Amino acid sequence: MLPFQLVRRAVPSRAMQWLTPVLAAALTLVVGLAIFAALGQDPVRAFRVYFVDPISDANGVSELLLKASPLCLIALGLAIGFRANVWNIGAEGQMYLGGVFATGIAIHFQEHWGAWTLPSMILAGAIGGMLWASITAFLRAQLNANEILVSLMLTYVADLLVKYLVFGPWRDPNGNNFPITVQFADDALFPLFASWWEWFEGTRLNASLFITLVAIPLAWVFVKRTFLGFKLAVAGLAPAAARYAGYSEKRAIWVVLLIGGACAGLAGVSEVAGPLGQLNDRWTPGYGFTAIIVAALGRLSPLGIPLAALLMALLYIGGESAQISLQLPRAIALVFQGLLLMFLLGCEVLVNFRLHRRGAALA
Amino acid sequence: MDSINPLVASAVAAAIPLMLAALGELVTERSGVLNLGVEGMMLVGAVAAFAAVAHGGGLGAAVLAGVLAGALAALAFGVLTISLQASQVATGLALTILGTGISAFLGRGYVGSRAAASFEELPIPGLSALPLVGPFFSLTLLGYVAVALLAAITWFLFRTRGGLVVRTVGESPAVARSLGMRVSRIRYAATLFGGAMAGLAGCYYAVAQFKMWQEGLTSGNGWIALALVVFATWRPLRVAIGALLFGGVTALGLYLQTVGIHISAFALASLPYLATVAVLVATSSNQLALRRNAPASLGKPFFDGD
Numbered sequence: 001m002l003p004f005q006l007v008r009r010a011v012p013s014r015a016m017q018w019l020t021p022v023l024a025a026a027l028t029l030v031v032g033l034a035i036f037a038a039l040g041q042d043p044v045r046a047f048r049v050y051f052v053d054p055i056s057d058a059n060g061v062s063e064l065l066l067k068a069s070p071l072c073l074i075a076l077g078l079a080i081g082f083r084a085n086v087w088n089i090g091a092e093g094q095m096y097l098g099g100v101f102a103t104g105i106a107i108h109f110q111e112h113w114g115a116w117t118l119p120s121m122i123l124a125g126a127i128g129g130m131l132w133a134s135i136t137a138f139l140r141a142q143l144n145a146n147e148i149l150v151s152l153m154l155t156y157v158a159d160l161l162v163k164y165l166v167f168g169p170w171r172d173p174n175g176n177n178f179p180i181t182v183q184f185a186d187d188a189l190f191p192l193f194a195s196w197w198e199w200f201e202g203t204r205l206n207a208s209l210f211i212t213l214v215a216i217p218l219a220w221v222f223v224k225r226t227f228l229g230f231k232l233a234v235a236g237l238a239p240a241a242a243r244y245a246g247y248s249e250k251r252a253i254w255v256v257l258l259i260g261g262a263c264a265g266l267a268g269v270s271e272v273a274g275p276l277g278q279l280n281d282r283w284t285p286g287y288g289f290t291a292i293i294v295a296a297l298g299r300l301s302p303l304g305i306p307l308a309a310l311l312m313a314l315l316y317i318g319g320e321s322a323q324i325s326l327q328l329p330r331a332i333a334l335v336f337q338g339l340l341l342m343f344l345l346g347c348e349v350l351v352n353f354r355l356h357r358r359g360a361a362l363a
Numbered sequence: 364m365d366s367i368n369p370l371v372a373s374a375v376a377a378a379i380p381l382m383l384a385a386l387g388e389l390v391t392e393r394s395g396v397l398n399l400g401v402e403g404m405m406l407v408g409a410v411a412a413f414a415a416v417a418h419g420g421g422l423g424a425a426v427l428a429g430v431l432a433g434a435l436a437a438l439a440f441g442v443l444t445i446s447l448q449a450s451q452v453a454t455g456l457a458l459t460i461l462g463t464g465i466s467a468f469l470g471r472g473y474v475g476s477r478a479a480a481s482f483e484e485l486p487i488p489g490l491s492a493l494p495l496v497g498p499f500f501s502l503t504l505l506g507y508v509a510v511a512l513l514a515a516i517t518w519f520l521f522r523t524r525g526g527l528v529v530r531t532v533g534e535s536p537a538v539a540r541s542l543g544m545r546v547s548r549i550r551y552a553a554t555l556f557g558g559a560m561a562g563l564a565g566c567y568y569a570v571a572q573f574k575m576w577q578e579g580l581t582s583g584n585g586w587i588a589l590a591l592v593v594f595a596t597w598r599p600l601r602v603a604i605g606a607l608l609f610g611g612v613t614a615l616g617l618y619l620q621t622v623g624i625h626i627s628a629f630a631l632a633s634l635p636y637l638a639t640v641a642v643l644v645a646t647s648s649n650q651l652a653l654r655r656n657a658p659a660s661l662g663k664p665f666f667d668g669d
Contacts, residue, residue, distance in 0.1 A: 006448075008666065087452055139640065144647040148399065148452070149590050153636040156583050164629035292456060331467035331578075338461025342439065345449035345457060353448065 006353040016351045021297050021304070024344035025311065031343075032336055041326055049325050050318035062193070062203030064313050066275060069212040070095075070267035072309035074291035076219040077263025079300040081256035083223070084232040085239070088257055090136060090151025091264040092288025093158035094129040098268025100162060101128030103181055103279040106188040106272075107170060113187035121188060122211075122269050129265020130258050132158060137257035141250040147257070155288070166281050180280040190274050208270030212306075215263065219302040232256060264288060285316060286334075293341045312337070370618050372498035376572060378603075378610030379502070379509045380405075380564040384588035385595070385602045386516050387560020391437075392592060393520065394553035395533035395660040398440055399455025401561050402585025403462020408433040408562025409580050410466040413569040416479040425480070425570050426505070426563065433562015434555045436462055441554045445547050448664050463579065473576035482571035503571045505563075512560075517599040529553055533658035536665035546667050561585065583636065590639045594646050596656035605642070612638045 029047075036046035054060045074091045081088045088094075102121040109117065135154060139145040166179040175182075190206035223229045235242040235252045243249065267287060272279050294312050298305030319333030384401050391398050398404075411432035412425040420428070440458050443449040482503035490500035502510070520526035528549060532539045536546045568580050587609060595601035616631035647653060 006666075089456060139644055143644050144650055145640070145643040146590075146593065146647065149586060149593075149643055150640050152583070152586050153590075153639045156636045157633045160629040160633045164627055167629070168627070289460060293460070296453060329468055329471045331464055331471060334464030335461065335468050336464075338457060338464045341457035342443065342454070342461060345454050346443050346447050348449055349447040 004355045004357050006349065007356040008353055009351075012351050013354075017299060018304075020347040020350060021299065021308070021344060023347045023350075024297070024340055027343040027347070028336060028340040031339055035332070035335075036328075039328065041328070046322065046326060046328075050322050051314060053325075054317045054321040055314065058199050058201070059203050060317070062200055062205035063317050064310065065209055066205055067316050068306075068309040068313035069209045070270055070287050071291050071294050071312055072306050073212045073215055073267045073270075074260075074264045074288060075294035075298060075305045075309060076215050076302060077260040078291055079295040079298070079302070079305060080219065080223065080229075080232065081260050082295055083236045083300050084252050084256050085236040086140070086253055086256045087148045088133065088136065088151050088260045089148055089292060090133070090153075090155045090158075090288070091260060091291055092284065092286065093151070093155030094132045094261045094264035095268040095271075095284065095288045096155075096158040096162050097128040097132040098125035098265025099128075099272040099279055099283065100158075100165065100268075101125050101265070102269040103165075103170070103272050106184050107181055110182065110185075110188075113185060115187065117187040118190065118273060121273055122266065125265045125269030126262045127265070129261040129263070129268065131261070133257040133261025133264070134254075137254045140257070141253040147253070162279065163281050166279055170279065172278075178280075181278045184273060184277045188273060189277055190270065204275045206270075206274045208274045211266055211270060215266075216302055216306055219305075223302055228255065264291075290316075290337060293337055296341060297344055315340075367495060368497050370614055371495060372501065373617060374607060374610040374614040375498045375502070375506070376610070377613040378606040379506050380567040380572065381584060381588050381591060381609055382513065382603050382606035383509050383567065384561045384564035384585060385591040385606060386513060386599060387557035387564075388588060389592050389595070389597055389599060389602055390516060390520070390529065390560075391553050391557030392661055393533045393597060393658055394529045394550045395536060395658050395663065395665070396441075396444065396550050396554050396557075397451045397455065397662040398437065398444075398458070398554060398557055399452060399589065400436065400440055400458025400462065400585075401455075401557075401588050402581060402583065403459035404433045404436040404558045404561035405565035405568070405581045405585045405588075406462045406466035406579070407436050408565030409569040410470045410473075410565075410576075411562070412566035413473055413478060413576050414469060416481075416570055417473060417476075419479070422480055422482060422504075422570065426566055429562040429566025429569070430559045431562070433565065434559040436562070437554050437558020438551075440558070441551045444664065445550050445554070448666060451662050451664070459585070466580075467578050470576050470578065474578060476576055478570045478574045478576070480570065481574040482567075505567050505571050509567075513599060513603050520599065530658070533660055536660055536667070540665075540667055546665055550665075561588075564588070587635060587639050590643055593653070594642045596646070596652065597658065598656075608642075609635060609638060 033043040037043050055064050078088060078091055101124040105121045105124045136147050136151040139150050140147040166181060170181045172180055172182045190208045193200040193205040194203060231247045232252055235247055271283060276283055290312055294305060294308045298308035315333055315336055319330055322328040323330050384405055388401055408429035412429035415424040415428035436458060440454055443454045444451045482505050484501050484503055486501040491497050528544055532546050532549045540546050591602055591605045594605045612634050616634045619626060619631060620628060
């Protein structure tokens with residue numbers, strides 16, 4: 001028997017709500033350093049390679065923002081759903097469709113590219129993500145099918161759809177048979193930061209970052225200041241109360257899934273019209289899934305999520321840096337992500353419970 | 364009817380791991396715990412089993428490693444959700460991410476290599492030559508074990524006191540506790556059993572079906588197993604039937620490719636996922652039946668103070 005027991009708090013601790021992500025990150029760090037030590041690496045050096053070196057120059061900062069931006073965008077959308085207790089875990093697939101729709105515009109009109117190309121790709125990407133999410137929304141709202149399983153199954157289908165396109169009709173005829181589309185030209189690409197900010201010379205950071213920068217305050221206003229955002233929060237916290245107040249559950253499902261799909265679709269556009277400049281069969285490092293962790297780590301808050309996205313992006317590029325300078329396998333980044341989320345969930349107990357020494361009188 | 368047997372055989376082969384994982388999850392869910400981490404537990408089971416034979420252990424070692432790895436992953440889930448009251452949905456997702464990472468990390472040296480030992484079919488003379496049903500009598504040892512487990516789990520859940528206890532905890536933990544049952548302990552046991560079964564399914568993929576290693580070996584079958592439990596309305600025999608149906612869809616896709624029907628391989632590969640969605644929709648449209656059959660406390664944490 002453990003020397004302490006859990007006692008439910010009368011009110012959830014606000015301090016703990018913000019401390020738990022920090023605590024979880026610290027625990028992950030400790031375990032991570034122990035893993036490095038077990039793999040025969042000097043933990044101090046590993047820490048530097050993982051967390052300091054990658055962001056010590058303009059290129060590093062650019063890569064950090066380039067990865068944090070889609071993670072943040074997707075997580076902002078997912079968090080609105082999670083708040084309403086709608087578990088869309090198929091953002092990855094919705095992001096694929098965003099990329100597919102944008103690519104469709106880019107390659108079908110490649111003879112006529114102009115200033116309108118990029119804006120219409122952005123629009124198409126958002127629509128693509130929303131359409132894919134609307135399948136889940138329809139099946140969940142109208143036919144009661146579990147949204148977790150449906151959205152995930154559709155992600156596998158979306159992955160196969162991308163493969164079909166890049167191996168088949170959309171394959172670049174001059175691409176040496178690689179499963180890739182043609183390279184987009186400037187009209188179909190986000191402008192680089194480097195073109196107006198000298199410090200970023202030679203980096204891949206591009207204007208898609210502004211989509212995320214606009215989405216953050218929008219999400220905050222939606223969640224904190226709109227009636228619809230309030231209704232969704234009530235639906236998540238107290239479904240019975242929401243029903244009693246006459247808030248439509250079906251509408252909530254549609255709204256949050258369409259928002260989530262649009263955000264994921266936009267993230268897809270920012271990838272294909274950003275660092276990739278084309279569509280290929282393995283273009284995402286799982287942003288759609290990692291965004292679930294980002295949303296949880298950011299406490300589903302539009303202000304916490306950007307910070308969580310930066311941390312998670314650092315884990316990604318730290319993983320790449322560790323792979324290069326320490327010959328550590330890349331999969332270790334996924335292990336850290338999983339550990340971080342597990343620790344976070346474990347620490348969350350402290351929000352609603354406090355530890356109490358066995359035998360001592362209950363206050 | 365000669366051409367039908369290979370089709371049935373590959374349907375049966377695809378069905379067995381689905382059935383194993385879904386039966387384990389069924390027992391877990393019957394105790395009121397929803398563990399969405401089946402895919403993750405399967406993957407750690409698979410990599411453990413593959414590593415066991417790669418290091419010269421026999422097939423027995425592979426099974427042991429798979430089962431233990433799956434159960435260990437389930438233990439982590441149990442500590443978080445049962446002892447620490449974490450959200451079951453979120454923890455299940457975390458377990459899948461962590462399991463995917465761990466299996467990719469530990470399996471990185473094996474990618475593309477063949478299993479050092481594998482389970483082969485043990486045909487029962489006579490019966491295995493029958494048309495249509497022959498493949499059911501030409502399973503691997505693990506396959507026969509899976510059928511025995513199906514019978515054992517059905518018997519346990521509905522014919523023993525232990526099964527009644529598990530189901531009571533899943534229906535109403537408060538009632539169970541007032542009857543003196545140790546809710547947390549029983550949920551731990553059911554969760555560990557589910558993890559062990561998922562690990563066994565992973566072991567089957569690694570050393571009885573694919574017999575080689577690749578990243579993400581289970582390709583979403585853990586999620587299909589979860590859908591199967593809903594489809595089967597939490598009844599073991601229906602899980603087996605559902606697994607056969609899904610195995611059939613997978614086998615049909617492969618079969619159509621071999622006879623040269625002009626459908627994109629990618630479209631055929633998406634069949635099991637689309638079938639899962641279709642089945643979920645068909646099952647869920649009858650909400651009344653679902654609510655009648657689902658364990659009443661499924662997914663709801665219970666705090667018993669220990």
